[in-house]
Amino acid sequence: MLLELNGLSKKYSKNTYGLKDFSLRMENGVLGLLGPNGAGKSTLLKMIATISCPTDGTIVLNKNNVLSDPNYMRKQLGFLPQYFGVYPNLNAYEFLSYIAAMKGIGGKDLKARITHLLTQVNLLSEAHKPIGNYSGGMKQRIGIAQALLNNPKVLIFDEPTVGLDPVERIHFRNLISELSQHCIIILSSHIVSDIDTIADQVAIMKKGSLLAKDSQENLIKQVESKVFQTTIQTEELEAFKREHIIVDLKRNHTDVTIRFISDTQRPYFKAQKATLEDAYLYFTNTNTNQ
Numbered sequence: 001m002l003l004e005l006n007g008l009s010k011k012y013s014k015n016t017y018g019l020k021d022f023s024l025r026m027e028n029g030v031l032g033l034l035g036p037n038g039a040g041k042s043t044l045l046k047m048i049a050t051i052s053c054p055t056d057g058t059i060v061l062n063k064n065n066v067l068s069d070p071n072y073m074r075k076q077l078g079f080l081p082q083y084f085g086v087y088p089n090l091n092a093y094e095f096l097s098y099i100a101a102m103k104g105i106g107g108k109d110l111k112a113r114i115t116h117l118l119t120q121v122n123l124l125s126e127a128h129k130p131i132g133n134y135s136g137g138m139k140q141r142i143g144i145a146q147a148l149l150n151n152p153k154v155l156i157f158d159e160p161t162v163g164l165d166p167v168e169r170i171h172f173r174n175l176i177s178e179l180s181q182h183c184i185i186i187l188s189s190h191i192v193s194d195i196d197t198i199a200d201q202v203a204i205m206k207k208g209s210l211l212a213k214d215s216q217e218n219l220i221k222q223v224e225s226k227v228f229q230t231t232i233q234t235e236e237l238e239a240f241k242r243e244h245i246i247v248d249l250k251r252n253h254t255d256v257t258i259r260f261i262s263d264t265q266r267p268y269f270k271a272q273k274a275t276l277e278d279a280y281l282y283f284t285n286t287n288t289n290q
């Protein structure tokens, strides 16, 4: 599979852009889309999922223009939107059968396919209970199962790990790595740790623009010699914040120990090993301690 996004923009009103001149190319594997609230992640994913149209640019899947032929994308697409609604009175089998019918999926193997998916998302033992009684994490897992019904080749998950507990997150990661051999998977989050163990490539967005897209390794390389730790007096903190990006701080009695990102090194700065979170904060220029 080859997905090409060329100069995509979404103008919501005269002065509001959800996305601005966004270009990206990807083949099979996992792309993690990272960005703060309002970065344009959902806007972008809805356009790839053919739910919304760009005001400019093109989306091309395997050389097919998705904007003029959205069904080409829809046939191979699995999508978990950010806000996923369920019918509370239906149980998991009934709900997935209903979604299958809407997607035009049927046949004698459908029940077995649903059983397989419910096993994959660890819901088989609850499959005959009404979804209205499910926890948030269980509803999210039903959402993941419905996205997989048609054996998609393009899988889009908008904030998939919301509501999942730590064990469910591990299950989800394993499922994604199993699927990623044969399809394009795009997942969005504003939590770096949700992405860093599964994404082959990471795209960092802010205010509708793509700031960086590369392998995790290469993104981390770009901040490698910029992450430090130092201890300063508490009263120096405000001035320090204006000059550096604070990653983390620990207050002691009269001083503060800070992990931070800086373009300049000083003798009293102790170099630290950089992480994807540092790269994310560097590119988005986000201070965690405003």
Ligand SMILES: Nc1ncnc2c1ncn2[C@@H]1O[C@H](COP(=O)(O)OP(=O)(O)OP(=O)(O)O)[C@@H](O)[C@H]1O
Pocket: 012, 013, 016, 017, 018, 019, 035, 036, 037, 038, 039, 040, 041, 042, 043, 044, 082, 190
């Ligand atoms: N239907 C809409 N009409 C007008 N503006 C919109 C609409 N949808 C999104 N926006 C604006 O577009 C920008 C991008 O929003 P979007 O929801 O795509 O960001 P996001 O990265 O998914 O954020 P979050 O992590 O909070 O879900 C924001 O400024 C938002 O207010």
